[in-house]
Amino acid sequence: MKADVKKKFRQWKNTLKEMGKIDKKILKNGSYSMLYTVILIAAVVVINMIVGEIPEKYTQIDVSSQKLYTISDETAEFLKNLDQDVTIYHIVQSGGEDDVLEKMLTRYEEASKHVTVEKKDPVLYPNFTSQYTDAQVSDNSLIVVHGDKSKVIDYNSLYEMEYDYYTGSGGATGFDGEGQIDSAISYVTSDDLPILYTLQGHGELELNSSLKESLERANYQIETLNLLSEENVPEDTGCLMITAPQTDLSEEEAEKIITYLEQGGKAMIFTDYTSVEMPNLKKVLENYGVTTADGVVMEGDSKQYVMQIPYYLIPNIDSTEITADLIQDNRYILMPAAQAIKTLDSYRDTLTIEPILSTSEKAYIKQDVENMKTFQKEDGDEEGTFQLGVKVEETVDEEHTTQIAYYSSSSILDQTTNQQVSGGNTELVLDTLGWMCENNAPVITVDSKSLMMSYLTIPEYDAGYWAAITCGILPAAFLLVGAVVWFRRRKR
DSSP, X not given: OHHHHHHHHHHHHHHHHHHHHHHHHHHHHHHHHHHHHHHHHHHHHHHHHHHHHSOHHHHSOOOOTTOTTSOOHHHHHHHHTOOSOEEEEEEOOTTOOOHHHHHHHHHHHHHOTTEEEEEEOTTTOTTGGGGTOSSOOOTTEEEEEETTEEEEEOHHHHEEEEEETTTTEEEEEEEOHHHHHHHHHHHHTOOSOOEEEXXXXXXXXXXXXXXXXXXXXXXXXXXXXXXXXXXXXXXXXXEEEEEOOSSOOOHHHHHHHHHHHHTTOEEEEEOOOOSSOOHHHHHHHHTTXXXXXXXXXXXXXXXXXXXXXXXXXOOEEOXXXXXXXXXXXXXXXXXXXXXXXXXXXXXXXXXXXXXXXXXXXXXXXXXXXXXXXXXXXXXXXXXXXXXEEEEEEEEOSSSOEEEEEEESOGGGGOHHHHHHTTTHHHHHHXXXXXXXXXXXXXXXXXXXXXXXXXXXXXXXXXXXXHHHIIIIIHHHHHHHHHHHHHHHHHHO
């Protein structure tokens, strides 16, 4: 009996030893598992902190077809060269931010250390905007500030709108935020912006709203000029624009313009075909070695006109300082009803005249436009390569150079015509002004981004469904697999 008790005691003791070994093994394995878990959690936290410091342009991919949330290469280069501090105030109530605009502003802040974006809630700061404008500032508007200079960008101007009067419907068709912001930054960081005077008093073509917006965005101040009431062309003129007068200038007006040009002035001149004689305007042009041939130019090369109309010309773009970007970007110019520009047989040797736009060698001139019976070339029609746009330069002294750009059709300024070549005509106007006007403000030409596209829209039901999978089911599945693996290892 006593031997049995001793035997059972030894068995119980051995069992305790074995259990101790097992407990130590379990404890050891459990400690390793806990350590791995702590390390994993710490790694996830550190990775999240690192990712949080990475700019959104690297962590958020812009999959919109028009790159709504991405700044263009032109803007990136502009911001890279920005060396003055600019603050963009985003006027918006908390929770009412425009998603497209907010992401765009983030890209600006990431692209330059000199750009700072600050939100100002009009509810919390009701008087903030009054220091920059007396007008009512709508939600999501921007105020761009540098020093004492500022520019307000109204939210309504950021989107291009179209309204169908037949259906009564309308909506946003384009986002122009990037172009507007670039223009505002350029404006507030530049001094002495050029003034563009447009001549009036002779039935001149009025600049359309779209072209005016493009010019103002390029930071040109647009003013009108009536030389009948002014003694001369103002001294602060950056450029004089003459847009297809329907009646002739007076002798006094022509002399004032010639005097201005001979002192190193700048002029951009457009004319149209007309049966009205204009000897005084002709005098201004001939003083700089050019004139127009009677009639309208027709194009004999079918590749260089559109709509099956031989006078809807797509001219060749000649290589000049003005046209370098147009050529590089493979842009087109549309120029209906243009006249041939010819150089005089004799002109001052101080003048330099170069073509900007020209026809093919198959072009011809229809002189008697009123009685024209066919667009086809006929006997007697002058044939050859004709210039439709020219640039004229003359050095006055070391500091002054006269510069003139002359185009023989004002259709270049027409909005509908411009749209047919995707803005090529307006770009030509801006590039021409950029050549002749001393504009200290960098001109950034960024097209608005179309909103006429299909978006990836996720309904609330689908959003909830995928949120449940990614935030609930998948993590639970990983936990379950981990628990099974742990349980199986424990039983070994």
